[in-house]
Amino acid sequence: MNEFKLIARLTRSLPANPSLVAGPGDDCAVLDCGRPGQYLLFKTDAVVEGVHFTAQATPEQIGHKALGRCLSDIAAMAGRPLAALVTAALPDNFDPAFVQRIYAGISALAQRHAVAIAGGETVRNPERLLLSVAMLGEVARDKCVRRGGAKAGDALFVTGELGGSLAGKHLDFEPRLAEAQWLAQNFPIHAMIDLSDGLAGDLRHILRMSRVGAELLSQAIPISRAAKLQARAQSSPPLLAALGDGEDFELLFTVAGGDAVRVLDGWKKQFPKLRLTCIGRITAAHGLKVRDKTGLHTLQTHGYVHFA
Amino acid sequence: MNEFKLIARLTRSLPANPSLVAGPGDDCAVLDCGRPGQYLLFKTDAVVEGVHFTAQATPEQIGHKALGRCLSDIAAMAGRPLAALVTAALPDNFDPAFVQRIYAGISALAQRHAVAIAGGETVRNPERLLLSVAMLGEVARDKCVRRGGAKAGDALFVTGELGGSLAGKHLDFEPRLAEAQWLAQNFPIHAMIDLSDGLAGDLRHILRMSRVGAELLSQAIPISRAAKLQARAQSSPPLLAALGDGEDFELLFTVAGGDAVRVLDGWKKQFPKLRLTCIGRITAAHGLKVRDKTGLHTLQTHGYVHFA
Numbered sequence: 001m002n003e004f005k006l007i008a009r010l011t012r013s014l015p016a017n018p019s020l021v022a023g024p025g026d027d028c029a030v031l032d033c034g035r036p037g038q039y040l041l042f043k044t045d046a047v048v049e050g051v052h053f054t055a056q057a058t059p060e061q062i063g064h065k066a067l068g069r070c071l072s073d074i075a076a077m078a079g080r081p082l083a084a085l086v087t088a089a090l091p092d093n094f095d096p097a098f099v100q101r102i103y104a105g106i107s108a109l110a111q112r113h114a115v116a117i118a119g120g121e122t123v124r125n126p127e128r129l130l131l132s133v134a135m136l137g138e139v140a141r142d143k144c145v146r147r148g149g150a151k152a153g154d155a156l157f158v159t160g161e162l163g164g165s166l167a168g169k170h171l172d173f174e175p176r177l178a179e180a181q182w183l184a185q186n187f188p189i190h191a192m193i194d195l196s197d198g199l200a201g202d203l204r205h206i207l208r209m210s211r212v213g214a215e216l217l218s219q220a221i222p223i224s225r226a227a228k229l230q231a232r233a234q235s236s237p238p239l240l241a242a243l244g245d246g247e248d249f250e251l252l253f254t255v256a257g258g259d260a261v262r263v264l265d266g267w268k269k270q271f272p273k274l275r276l277t278c279i280g281r282i283t284a285a286h287g288l289k290v291r292d293k294t295g296l297h298t299l300q301t302h303g304y305v306h307f308a
Numbered sequence: 309m310n311e312f313k314l315i316a317r318l319t320r321s322l323p324a325n326p327s328l329v330a331g332p333g334d335d336c337a338v339l340d341c342g343r344p345g346q347y348l349l350f351k352t353d354a355v356v357e358g359v360h361f362t363a364q365a366t367p368e369q370i371g372h373k374a375l376g377r378c379l380s381d382i383a384a385m386a387g388r389p390l391a392a393l394v395t396a397a398l399p400d401n402f403d404p405a406f407v408q409r410i411y412a413g414i415s416a417l418a419q420r421h422a423v424a425i426a427g428g429e430t431v432r433n434p435e436r437l438l439l440s441v442a443m444l445g446e447v448a449r450d451k452c453v454r455r456g457g458a459k460a461g462d463a464l465f466v467t468g469e470l471g472g473s474l475a476g477k478h479l480d481f482e483p484r485l486a487e488a489q490w491l492a493q494n495f496p497i498h499a500m501i502d503l504s505d506g507l508a509g510d511l512r513h514i515l516r517m518s519r520v521g522a523e524l525l526s527q528a529i530p531i532s533r534a535a536k537l538q539a540r541a542q543s544s545p546p547l548l549a550a551l552g553d554g555e556d557f558e559l560l561f562t563v564a565g566g567d568a569v570r571v572l573d574g575w576k577k578q579f580p581k582l583r584l585t586c587i588g589r590i591t592a593a594h595g596l597k598v599r600d601k602t603g604l605h606t607l608q609t610h611g612y613v614h615f616a
Contacts, residue, residue, distance in 0.1 A: 003430055006404055010411050011427065012394075019390045020424040029389055029426035033446060037341040044352075044393045044442045046431045082327045083339055085352045087440050088318075089397075096314055103318050116328040118337035119319065122311055122353045127435040132395050134352045134442030137340060 014199040026147050027076035039144050041079040041137035045069040049128040052165035059098050061171040063105025070135035071175035074250045078184030079139035084115040087132040089125035148209035150191035153202040155260035160250040161225025164240035170247040188262055192253035198241040216280035218292040334455050335384035347452050348393040349445035353377040357436040368404050369479035371413025378443035379483035380557045384502040386492030387447035391424040395440040397433035456517035458499035460592035462562035467584055469599040470556050471535025471549035478555040484560040495571055500561035508551040533553040
């Protein structure tokens with residue numbers, strides 16, 4: 001059973017209450033704590049030694065990644081992070097100095113984004129390090145961007161360059177908080193998600209929640225240098241890395257087609273150093289298609305699955 | 309290095325921001341999210357296979373314990389729980405039905421206390437099961453009870469009976485949410501904590517944060533039947549179990565000496581089935597002392613450490 005199927009089964013009927021605006025199925029849970037005009041965003045994310053990082057990662061990078069993943073989810077809903085709690089599950093014979101350096105990595109990123117580290121705990125996990133971060137954020141109700149708002153005719157945008165994250169970016173990415181907040185403040189963003197499972201996989205989350213399809217332009221997809229190098233070494237098309245590799249932590253979002261040029265123009269002035277690319281459009285017809293020189297092809301697979 | 313020393317080192321200088329009212333050092337972190345008159349309570353707690361439960365525990369009990377520990381911390385600040393996220397770190401070859409039963413245990417307890425389970429995630433932790441719960445609660449600012457408010461002359465109360473929790477109670481305790489909220493609504497509670505590290509250890513947290521001492525009356529301390537049976541089997545005094553055993557998940561609190569009788573009388577009417585006991589008093593002189601038939605003795609050790 002894969003993760004998505006298990007989660008679907010576990011979350012079929014969970015207890016709710018009036019504070020819960022949106023539970024499982026978006027980047028963060030959305031809560032109403034009674035402050036007029038505001039929602040709370042609530043998220044947890046864990047990284048595990050040997051699964052999300054290897055012995056090659058520095059402790060500062062491990063801390064950065066653990067906090068950064070949660071911050072990227074707050075960004076995906078155009079939220080502002082408030083506070084985080086850190087659970088450090090430590091293997092037997094851990095080195096206290098190593099754990100302190102993990103916290104230094106967490107703290108450096110937290111300070112850049114004005115996030116309070118409000119505490120947490122340490123527990124024993126004898127065989128390996130596991131770091132879990134719980135994050136609380138806030139967002140104005142009318143600026144909260146969900147996955148389910150994409151409409152046929154929307155332009156589909158992605159920040160940065162995709163693929164090959166395992167070569168290094170997965171350990172030192174910068175969550176796109178300022179960018180997402182600027183987008184939601186200045187444009188009616190219909191749907192947004194952060195890229196953690198790979199472009200194809202995460203786009204499918206938007207399509208499913210929005211009940212629409214999409215057509216990608218293969219030549220428009222921004223492919224990272226790392227993905228190109230990796231593709232050359234593996235003799236595989238670099239586009240597959242950009243579609244399938246996980247942990248890009250870029251933003252994928254849709255706006256009405258009529259807003260696309262204004263978004264691009266505004267972005268270039270606001271974030272001149274970070275690429276923003278229109279990579280396709282949302283279609284009424286379901287399914288995910290890619291257009292290349294030879295025509296229109298249906299993409300059957302999704303994120304993390306290696307393409308043929 | 310023990311857990312307390314490591315946490316002290318890690319939390320020496322963590323990033324803060326204006327939303328943070330209280331970080332590490334209390335039962336929950338306290339946040340101000342801008343709602344007048346209200347605070348948010350934020351907490352995480354993890355249980356690990358072989359550390360916090362064994363193979364004898366049913367999956368429902370494991371789920372109950374994981375959520376219940378966080379709820380007990382919300383209770384310790386007289387808060388009301390809102391929503392929780394569950395991180396299930398699953399060993400290789402886990403049984404999906406087992407995980408579903410863990411969620412059933414979580415859900416049953418959540419429903420009893422009107423807590424929303426707002427989502428979470430599953431990750432791989434190859435060798436053993438680890439469950440981490442992140443909890444969000446709320447409390448009126450003027451009813452939020454901290455650890456640092458105990459004053460010399462206060463009466464010291466404990467709910468329920470103490471010790472021997474490992475015989476079963478640690479897997480099926482009921483967090484004292486209604487009791488704590490009733491106390492804070494009806495009396496000026498000076499300081500409160502939930503008993504997770506053992507009476508002696510947790511009382512020391514109150515004493516340190518409040519800069520006071522305490523004198524316990526050995527004959528007043530309510531000792532559970534499980535603690536008495538355990539003491540008989542081990543030929544050790546049952547009082548040591550009540551002082552040192554962890555995971556009672558009862559409330560320990562202080563009120564002004566002049567309020568003590570009113571608290572006891574009100575409690576008996578409100579919660580006739582749950583014992584409330586005055587076990588001693590707060591003193592200006594620092595240190596933790598126990599008075600028995602032979603006189604006044606200083607307690608040197610604290611929770612979880614076996615007494616001589």
